[in-house]
Amino acid sequence: MAESKNGEHGQKIAYEKIAEMGSGLVIAKVSADSIREQDINARIMKNEMQRQLTDNIKKRGQLESLPFCALTHDGERVEIISGHHRIRSGKDAGLKDFFVILDVSGLNRSNIVAKQIAHNAISGFDDQSMLKELAKLMDDVDDMIESYAGKEILEVPDSEIDKLLSPTLTFDWKNIVFAFLPHQIEDVNALVEAIQKFAPDYVGVADVEAYKPFMEALAKYQEFANVKNVGAAIHAMTKTTLQQIDDSGYNDTEEWVQLTSIFGGSAIPKEKAERIKEAVEKMVEDGLVPKKRRWQALEVLADCYMAGE
Template sequence: MEDLNRLAPPQMVQGDPRTLTLLDVNARFLPHEQFRRLVANIERDGCLTSTPLVWNDAESGRLVVMSGNHRTLAAIEAGLTEIWWMQIDEPLPRQRQIALQLSHNAIAGQDDPAILKELYDELESVEWRQYTGLDDKVLDLLEKVDVASLGEANLDFASVQFMFLPDELERAEAAFDAARATATADQRWVAGLEQYEPVLDALETSRAAYKIGNSATALGVILTVFERHVGDLAEGWFDETSGEPTRKGTAPLETVFGARVVPVETAAVVRAAIDRLVKDGAVPADEPWRALDVLVAQQD
């Protein structure tokens, strides 16, 4: 295992952000609207109000931004010629560079919703509310919830981890093993690496369409749109032109009806019809779905 000795305290350095080297591979992404808000905030302040972490790579002569890539880029776009940053001057092995980068992205606190709402309500100016980057729709939801009764220990939740893996088997297996060793989740969903950008684009489109900033809310919008078009999945087993199946096996009922549920009145009528067919012996008791074949045949 690599040595995890303490780092020497970083020194504070002031300089031109254009002299810094941004990471080629950065796990943290920032939606376009949030980045534009960050640039606007920096233009208003005239400086950075949070400090990037920079490593002085003596071997290459580069000053590499380990944490704060978006802040640095936004400072450049805002026209700042000087910013402050914390600088590490000692050598850093590749493993420690990655660990530093990921730890700064991953270790973050949680907002207490009651305190968040209380502080937000103190802001009288619309401009300052906009400055915070908080989403009004999300905050509005707090009005409808008794947050005093909520606590992390009382919440029933499950964690889901998305992993976008490359096509190459060896690289995919290595990435999957690394993720499994460093993180826990109730479920892990694996997707192709080429699907990563379309997922981000879908989230960004949902946020822009409904003017929301919360990724979870945007994902809910995507799922709602999916539910409206669940019947389109019939393309996976049905040829609309010939009216014949295109494969063997089974098909989800929601792709037949275009909905996951039906009104109870309709369900009751269908269930009663199936029970009559089973009782008459026209349909096997262990295959009640065959009642659909009988009902369709009666229409011919």
């Protein structure tokens, strides 16, 4: 049986009554869009626990316990009293509807807050020794992870439980964010604001037109160097670039120009390259050009040509 009330801005908030419980309580099916969290909720949950809850719901495809909600006295909202984290994880898991215990008696704000505090406070506590006995009955790693019991309950060595519940990296790493955006200041500001919570060590922004060529270059380099890992490919490309800069003898006291702006390209036929390489190596051996600035061979040739030699 579907019932509805006029909501804020005239929209309909509908719920489907599944069963009557009496005393103003029903079991109802409510759409995710119709459920509103409280602005203040004293019960907190660690991020990793919230993620585990989301994974559990994804696996099941539904909540395994019913949240307690209320239809406000004006009939405009369905508000969560108990079950904020379950519903939040359910939404993250892609659930479109929730089965809830719904109080339709018309609670006011004071009534809702009182019940919210009561549900958070009257939750009992776990007997740790009994939890350990229960944990011994689990013989599947996935069940251990789903239980989120913790290593002190599961009595698994720290090194093992860390691998199961919270995989860690044994090397130093840096968090880098690099995005390709149109050159508009509002986009850049929005990007910086959006990623501040991740506290990256470096933030880079490039023209959106450079995204496709960059990805094509990365894919080709992975194939060329037979590197499957993207991070390893970027590392190898970076080393190659730094080596080229070092070989050129670059320093920031002079203004530099890319050779492609002179020759129109950076590649020549192999047989021509071998001949030029041989000449450059001889210039290095004769001391005409330094090993780290081989491009000066072009300068020598230019001077000779311009002098008519």
